[in-house]
Amino acid sequence: MLLANRRLRPVIPIVVAVVALAVGWGLSVRLSGYYVFLGISAITAIIAVIGLGVVTGSAGIIALSQLTFAAIGAWVVAWMSVNEIPGGFPVWLLAGGVAGGLAGILIGLPALRLRGVNLAVVTLGFAAAFDVMLVQIQFPGSVDGIAVERPESFSSDREYFFFAVIVLVICALLISWLQRSRIGSSWKAVAFSERGTAAVGQSVSAAKLSAFAVSAALGGISGGLLAGQVQLPFASSFTPLQSLALYILAVMSGAYLIDMAVFGGILWVLVPELLKKWGVPQDWGFVIFGLLGIQALTSGSNLGEGIRSLFRRRSKRRAEASAAVGALGASDVGTSVLDVFAVPEAAEPVPADAPPVLEVSGLGVQFGALKALDDVSLRVRPRSIMGLIGPNGAGKSTFVDAVSGFLPQHTGTVILDGQDITRQAPAARARHGLRRTFQQDRVPPQLTVEAYVRFVTRKRIDIDELTDALTFLGCPPPDERLSNVDVGTRRLIEVAAAVLSGPKVLILDEPAAGLSHEEHLLFGQRLTRIPSRFDTAIVIIEHDLDLVRTVCTEITVLDFGRVLAQGPQQEVLENPAVIAAYMGDAEISS
């Protein structure tokens, strides 16, 4: 059943596309002329809203200049038409999209440093400035009344409507494919946590800029299509106020879901039409969109997610009911979850004199007057598990941040597998094989378990291998949505994904937080098998000493940012200085 679903999944967008084309053709033949015109307007709006869905919905960036990119696309199409550039309308439209995309990258550059309101001001300022310029320079041909030439075989309104449907279907297919690709995952990851994104080797700048570029390119295509529709485009179709209203519509509908972008685009045309019919000034449409936007922003959700979670809850209830019936008749197979792991053990044991895979020397981090880390050095042997322990505030998380590149101002050196990575950014360190997990939840809830694991591993990975690793670590199946999973389990999935990426060193910052004591111990048993299976060394920060005893061969104790003790597990835990300064006799004796 699951396999059948997996095989069917890539086919679904194609089937939807074919149906959309058939419906589009039917409407182009049957609708009256007026509705055909409105239909083209709706399609141009839908394409612009799909673009907004990428940048705001998926990547979580505020962008208030979508219709400026549309104006750029329309301008390029008009200019190419007036100058009779070879290739015809489809080529001009593509050029409009490319021009919009390039402008998007230009505007996206400040987005790398700005967030929230500041970014909103920049994008709205750009929209206002371009609007003023557009009024001055006008669209090519508009003063002389030279109409934009439509594609030869789609010159009538009805034919052009069908052409617009084809363009929409291509755009929607492309975005649906991108959303499911690594790029799409990077958009969702960056929206949730930039640190989490960088820690898996993904450039945060590339994720943000690609979202801006794709979104603006769709804006450009939407504008180019509008130029072909009206044939004499005017600046009044692309004002900053309209960009703002379109943004609100995208947020309210949940435009990263393509069906909701379609709904949003239809609403964009329908609301003013209804107001006109009822004799209400059409500008009231902006008020309605504004109210809907306030509702969406204050509720923290959107229409698309609301509808989907309703369906998900229903199907979950149904699945639970049928699982309960199935469980009554099932016999206990008795297979230990530890036996499920199909990945073979690494062949060779590590020689005692093997060089360390991670060597940290003289690490120092200063926060103002506070020395959070002072001359910390440690060596991690290949395929070993080192525990990094110490009381609250000892500097453990600071150590992880510094070693993984998130505190570049540190002193000292970090050598990974013989290579000096001290000056490398976090994403580069991750790509070189230094992976880490976080104390806080950094797993983007918009993804499925499988999409997240594939995003983190950065390589092709067999579904059986993926499923085995998830089962082994007690994670939910690949199809499960991360938004349905509790935080403790999400952190196990974070560990499973990091392990599957095959790092040289994996640093786990309190990976079992949120699990019960028994689950802690089971997690420990599983963890001890990871280094040999995956040829990985692990550094684990943990407060649960039972877990530390279960998994760690060596221990480093930090206290007030300095190394208090270091060495084999038993030796360190019996060290009087450790007992006196850190844990107290009662707690440490087993």
Ligand SMILES: Nc1ncnc2c1ncn2[C@@H]1O[C@H](COP(=O)(O)OP(=O)(O)OP(=O)(O)O)[C@@H](O)[C@H]1O
């Ligand atoms: N960004 C920061 N600015 C200023 N001080 C900081 C910053 N981050 C950490 N510190 C301080 O540095 C010291 C070490 O903190 P750190 O979080 O590394 O300790 P920890 O051992 O991980 O503690 P815990 O077990 O509670 O997570 C603490 O005194 C903390 O208050």
